[in-house]
Amino acid sequence: MGTTLHRAFCAAVFVFLIAPILVIVPLSFNAEPYFTFTEGMLRLDPDAWSLRWYRTVAGDEQWLQAVVNSIVIGVGATVLATTLGVVAALGLADPRMPGRRLAMGLLISPMVTPVIVSAAGMFFFYTSLGLAQTHVGLILAHAALGTPFVVITVTATLSGFDANLLRAAAGLGAGPWVGFRRVQLPIILPGVVSGALFAFATSFDEVVTVLFMGGVEQRTIPRQMWSGVREEISPAILAVATLLILFALFLMGTVEWLRRRGGRPA
């Protein structure tokens, strides 16, 4: 009795979590400019379903530019965040490091600071450096917001790394760099890639710093969706949303696959 109730409750919560995401997918194939199911769609009339909104998006210069911007900024921020984050995690993984907790607190802080506060500060500071309304400015901003994810995932992976392997490599004549590249990096790679994907997803989904600091030239996909939802509501954003869901599934699948392979929770 208790378990049945518990299961029913959990099923309801799962529906709450998933249904809103699933409902978008069929609606993006609406032949009419509505945000709801038309009678034709419910009758499964083929004329009521169409790829119209996908064609709209594919032929829209603004959306295409947004895709390019999102990728350029996302990849730039990810490379920066991952490089710095992995190096720092190697240091943080050493239990002999003094002030480790303090350093960790500082490095994680961008993740727990409300984005509105970070974005306001970045707007003031980056404007004074002439970096507002530039791709470089947004890459730096997104890299800062993404590094905590890299640090967390990579330190978690490193906690399961056997330091004796590095000693063995050194005993066989490998210098520190060769030891890292040939022995340590291949073992922690799943954690590194997970962290990088988290950092990319952070940048790819970030809109507040783009709203504050980005100009017309820096419009990203979420920025474009933001105007879509606020100004000219059209099912074209549902088509984009569906594509973003597929992309999220791909990112999630990769991270989960790496997690299984790496064997360590991150």
Next chain:
Amino acid sequence: MARALIRGRGGAAAGLRAWALVVPLAAFIGVTFVAPLGAMLTRSVHTPVVADALPETLRLLGGWDGSAAPGEPVFRALGQELLAAREARTLGQVANRVNRVEGGLRSVLTRTARRLRTAAPSPEAAPGAGTQPDATRTAGAPAPWRDAILGMDEAWNEVATWRAIERAGERFTGRHYLHALDLDEAPDGAIVAQPEDLRIYLPLLGRTLLVSLAVTALCLALGYPVAYLIARAPPDRAPLLLLLVLVPFWTSLLVRTTSWIVLLQTEGVINDLLVAVGVLDQDGRLAMIYNMTGTMVAMTHVLLPFMVLPLYSVMRTVPPEYMRAAASLGATFPAAFRRVYWPRTLPGVAAGCLLVFILAIGYYITPALVGGRTGQLISNMIAYHMQQSLNWGLAAALGGILLVCVLALYLAFDRLVGVERMRLGA
């Protein structure tokens, strides 16, 4: 002794090496993240615009007795500096700044500067005809700037106008923080609360804390049973159930917010469904979005995975034997749960609650899109002052207050759970 020394020295070297690896990122975060926060906090107390634009006017006002409008030198300095500010295109900022101290002065400043451009007295100009006599005027001396400016706007004859310029000229001010806390400085310098009906920010901050608390409680109530189910599920089913939490976690925030608009709006899927099955009639459609309901529902949906995932990662480490042992010793399920299971999951509860609460009080995107007029939170006010009213000092002060709230919670989180134990995903 010697061995301890050697190990100590080796430890110090290793510690140094560890720091050398951390320093690049620490420096990067320092420049790209901490410095901007510093810039924001500076902005919240630093107001150089008027001081930079009207230095001579302010210097001369320092010797003003404040009993009546000042004399010719001050008017001349003001006139020349207003013209220079107009030339340098900073006049708008100056006028806005003064206007925030005393409403209505923006147009006085811009209008005066505009008229001065065509009608500024030349340095040697004689006093214009038809000027009224004035007690504070040095008898007999010509006062062309004073006469010209007074002729352009009566406001320059008011002591309050000059007081406002004097106060707007302070380089450092706590006024933004007073404003952000619904306080005001009375003319005699006393700090007083705003009248009840003019208070905006404290009620909004209160509402933000209340909504965050409610969303956290909702997430815990929905998330705890779910995390428990996943943690106790057989190994072949658990990953599948976990996916149902991870999919929303990875899905774009904008996508999820759009989904709720599609579902909840008056012409949306849920209302259509309720009308179709006859629960509602056409005119009785529910207003579930663009208000507080919309904000709460969408926020709970967005933040729920942040509760479930830390809970699950802790629950997974609680051996199921403990509950069985408690049951075999005669404990009923509620007693065993309360005395054995719940205490062991507390680190997860603390982590999930603080994470959700911290994310909730800084929430911006979702309330902005689905909150309508009544579902706005403090973040939306910050964005409003950043982008629309352009009162950046006030935005910075509100941001500073929010930052302090979050910092306090973060430190509490670190003490209770430890940031290094933070886990993402499962």
